[in-house]
Amino acid sequence: MLSIVLKNILQLKISVLLLIFDNMSLWLQSIHQQWKGLHPTTRSIMLARAFRSLGQGALVVDLTLYLKALQWSGFHIGWVLSLAGIMGALLSLVVGISSDRMRRKPFLLLYECITMICxxxxxxxxxxxxxxxxxxIAGFGRGANGAAGPFSPVEQAWLAEEVLPEKRGKVYSWNTAMGFIxxxxxxxxxxxxAFVHHHTLTLQYGVLVQASAYRPLFLIVTVATLCNLYLLYRAKENYNGKIVRExxxxxxxxxxxxxxxxxGLVFLNAFNGVAIGLTGPLISYWFALKFGKGxxxxxxxxxxxFFITGIAAVFTGNISEKKGIVTTVVYARAIGLILLLLLPLVPFFWMAAILYIARSALNRGSVGARQALTVSLVRDERRGLATSLNAVSMQLPQSAGPSLSGWLFSAGNLGLPFYAGAACQAIYLVLYSRFFKHQNKPITNPS
Structure with a gap:
């Protein structure tokens, strides 16, 4: 009798696995067909983001650990990341406006060259x-999800060129997904x-890898920029500068x-930027301090x-087409807000990891949808301005966060930055849902 039950259970598991495999196969085929339907320039920009994100993914994990291994203090690490945020914010405003008056492609090529040298x-x-x-200068360690740092307004404006307005929510979510993957x-x-170091330094909070073992990671960035220079150089751009209107x-x-x-976007982003700055850039450092992990x-x-957030971004793009961008963003990030409040309270690394993964999928999976909303608020000749203002209004408030968080973490307060960030995030969500409530449908081109 028991053998029959076990046999039935095994058959059921096999059937479920086959069903999942078939559905995944159909989903991947659908994604492949839709990818082939994109304009070649759109595909090149998205592939460049994927390559760029390889180095960013390595450094968002290891840069703060590297600086920690170099005996930098938490305040010093936070101060440098804050300064990078301020530099990026100011530069992005200049770059975005300039790209509206000229062309976008040369700016991205310049960015890749600067990043390679750094x-x-x-x-x-x-x-x-x-x-x-x-x-x-390069903004290393800020985890920009493959975005081109202060030149990301140029990237977003160029990406919109060959994408129909009603498809931007989905395409920008795919772009976000590729960055996260x-x-x-x-x-x-x-x-x-962790595998190549020659010896470790044992400190009161755990084991640190020798600093020199981290440096080869910067070569990932070098190789990625070379690939991007090739992709972007071959990409076509139709935009020739600001359109002169009578x-x-x-x-x-x-x-x-x-x-x-x-x-309204600038005002709202101030709250979101503060929340991200308090909880994002030093998350690896927080895990190292709280749980003694390397x-x-x-x-x-x-x-x-990042993998799960990338998948979430794809689903967010599909949901936004049906439910609307604003509704999708608000509901997903509201759940993420609750998880943010719980994160500093859990006593075990595995519990904190699960909460962090789930929160990231809900919170950052909507980035593409929000970018699509931004570029659709204005006409083509003002997209560089719109994306620049979006970036600056996020990055300037965000840049203050790492310094404050680094100081609090060094002082032993590992919870306050998360609670302050959650408060800012709550204000942002309430105001976002009210201000953009009329933008909650497939967006048409304002021009």
Whole structure:
């Protein structure tokens, strides 16, 4: 009798696995067909994001651990990341507006060249001043999900060029997904220092890998930038600079409405930026302090986080087409807010890892949908401005977070940054749902 029951259970498990495999196969075939339907330029920009995210994934895990191994204090680490955020925010505003007046492709090529030079310098030296300058210029360790740092407004504006307005929610979510999947692969590479180091330094909070073992990770960035230079150089751009429009009376209300939307976006992003800055850039450092873990444990956890967030981004794009961008963003991030409050309370690494993974999928899986909303608030010739304002209004408040969090973490307060971030996130969600409630449908081109 028992053997019959076990046999039936085994057959049921096999049937369920076959059903899952068939559904996954159909889903992957559908994704492949939709990918082939994208414009070649769109595919090139998205592939460049995937390559770029490899290095970002490795460094978002290991940069703070590397600096920690170099005996940098928590405040020093946070200060450098904050300075990088301020630098990126100011530069992104200039770059975005300039790209509206000229073209977008040259700016991205310039960014890749700068990043390649910085990665080589970081590989060759650990001299504190030079390493600080390189981190600030290139924005290493900030985990931009494959975005082109301060040049990301250019990337987003160019990506919109060959995508129909009603398809932007899905395409931008796919773009986000590719970034997260690349970050996941990069995070797996972040395990390497745990295996190649020659000896460890035992401190009161655990075991640290020798600092020199981290430096080869910067070569991942170098190789990725070379691939991106090839992809982006071959990509076509139709936009030739700002469109000169004749002055018409109807132009005034259109521009006034666009400005109103952008002003609201800037105001809301301030709260979101503070929340991200308090809880995001130093998360690996937090796991190391609270649980005494190193790259061997943190890197696989981060890799799983990025992979699942990438899958969540794809589903978010599909849901946003049916339920609307605003509804999708608000509900997903509201659940993520609850998980953020629980994160500093759990006593075990595995519990914190599960909460962090789930929160990331819900919170960051909606990034693409929010970017699609941003580029659709204005006409084509103002997309660089819109994406720049979106970036600056996030990055400037965000840049204050790492310094404050680093100081609190060094003082032994491992919970307050999460609670403060949750409060800012709650304000953001309430205001976001109210201000953009009329944008909760497939968006048409404002031009």
């Amino acid at each position: 990665s080589l310098l970081a590989f060759l030296t650990a001299q504190p001043l030079l390493l600080t300058i390189v981190i600030v 690349g970050m996941g692969l990069g995070a797996l590479l972040a395990i390497v220092p 002055s018409h009376p109807q132009e005034v209300p259109i521009r006034r409405q666009e400005n109103k939307m952008l002003a 790259p061997g444990e943190i890197a696989p956890m981060m890799a799983i986080t």
